Amino acid sequence: MVPEISLTDPEVLTDPFTAYGRAREQSPLARVGAPGFGPVWAATRHETARAVLSDPRFELTANSYQRPDVPEHCRAYMRTMSEVEGAEHARLRRLVSPAFSARRALDFRPRVEPLVGRLLDDLPAEADLLRDFARPLPMDVICELVDIPGEDRPRWREYGIAVASGHGPAFAAAIPGIMAGAQAAIARRRDEPGDDVLADLIRAEDRLSDTEMVTLVWHLVLAGQTPANLIANAVATLLEHPDQLAALRADPGLMPRAVDELIRWCGPTLMTIPRYAREDVELEGVLIREGEAIVAAVAAANRDPRAFEFPDRFDVTRPGGGHLGFGHGPHFCLGAALARVQTEVALTALLAREFEPVKVERMPDPGTWRLSSLVVRFG
Template sequence: MRPVPEIPVTDPAVLADPFTAYAQVREVSAVAKLTGAGMPPMFAITRHAEAKAALADPRFVLSEASFLRPPGIPEHCQRYLHTMAEMDGPEHARVRGAAAPAFSARRTAAMRPAVEVVVERLLDTLETETDLLLDFAGPLPMEIICELLGIPESDRPRWREYGAAVSAGYGPGFIAAIPGIMASAEAAVAASRTEPNAGILSQLLDGPLTETELVTLVWHLLLAGQTPTNLIGNGVAALFSHPEQLAALRANPDLAPRAVEELMRWCGPQLLTTPRFATEDVDVDGAEIPRGAAMTVAIASANRDPRAFDDPDRLDITRPLGAPGHLGFSHGAHFCLGAPLARLQTEIAVTGLLRRFPDLAPARPETVRAPDPGTWRLAELPVRLR
């Protein structure tokens, strides 16, 4: 078997530029071994075709070890933590199949007016100099989740606090928020029975999901629904550093759907997929991932694989849609159920921002990123609006 090169993912140089680190390995091996302080080693697939195949390969399965369970979560909340992201096989198919109609392309398209209203309202609140992550991209997903769930306006201040706690990542604030989140999710499910509304919970009540599964779905939405925050932040920063692309999008907002896909490919927030475990020895282009080993797909590497994309390191918002698709929303049975809504939010947010503020510019020349080997995200995005 071919030797597997290592990538020290917590090394400052790799954290600062994971794309170069992965590219160097990708050209010699379709598989790398990721190592780093405070994390167990795991194998990463670096090339697009092999990565896409692995995400649909039943020999790689999820397990409890795939997900971080922060200590300190109260016992009565534990039953809501087993989301569909942690399921495989028939269990996953049943829960996903029941929830899927609430996230269909048709329903998402019907939410466009509501998303536009939320985006305009947030834009109205921005100061001349502002942190776009804190004041715009950060609050947006929680506002849309409240719309999706049918949360009454009187309850939304509390939900906004939950969104801020979740988007801040694992830490004391996140743990402290979990009991309140779960209690509010229980209340939302109960209210959807007694006072039906246009939210998805009322739509799902007559389906096969249990009460626990409905509450768990709300929890899953809060966790997975934060993607637009970092995609908008990364995308705006990328457009700042590529003024010709920024000018093209300003001149032709109809390019927005292509721009969102290209930004997700080029600077999507997820660097690595959730780890899966090999049920047997698996040969990937001559490199072995042994039975029991953890495997992840290096999305940041696969999405810039020259075997799949022409001139992959070039940001090009006119890049045609279609095959080969990027893996920013994963692939296979665990393709992101909320991808259409994440795309819609990002499209409306970015085009609205550029339309309202034609002189939008970074307030500082440098960007500050959170040191996270699994996520490509900014710590802040200070901008001048005019």
């Protein structure tokens, strides 16, 4: 029997890992729904989720650029790679992947470190790490990545806050500013060679169009919300596991493994965006009919005992790899290497300072594991 999960269930909102884990042990597929959403199929086991994310019979639909709150003249830039399939996606991916490789992310690390240092130095003795550190950092990194002028960066932080809200007047007002800033940055890079993502793409033999490059900047702004939630979740998790926090402080060389484990354990993605069956598909003995939606339940798959030894143990020494925190298949997160480096730098610098929790509050959200505040006091 296929288990059913209600996204309004208090347990799902407060402890999705247990709720999804219970469904996973009953069946590799579940039905997930809430008023106004679903029900949709959910792949709960690691192997099944990987299969869904790499199966071309399940496709995404492109619709964010059709939102009524997006100004008409900006819609040409809204259809990101996460909404493109097939040959078009493969072409875009081939062109931009070198600029986001693991080597490029490591090369970029010295430019992330001072951004982190300045944010930490500006914190008061008692600070909300989510509001004052984790949220502004990704937008600062994006500005550095595409060479937004220093005088414009405070405004881009505001854009980041508006985009994170996902709707409303501030969201709609931020979009033209982001697009105009991206256009100006691209024009500068065409006139003045530099060392950033836009310069890499302009120098490439097969070039993206200006529209595609503006779209990429928009994609970065959208994706930049993931490191913010990941960093906050990571700090909260380490505070909840003082033995692991002590081990990491004693041996900072564990940080790459620790970040991978944190993504597995408390990554913000609880489920992927829906994919839709292009035809009738039999999966795990169940018929998914053409047009029906399916998600990968990352919260369940990342703690699947079939894929991870002692999956319910948080262990900063665990060898990395295997988790689905950045997805899998053709749409594996383009900025995964940069997000890892950004999180490593942020946590390394933060853990070099002594602090204690004052208030940790979580935002009930069935799709994203995230905090609403993380107040600490520095000693």
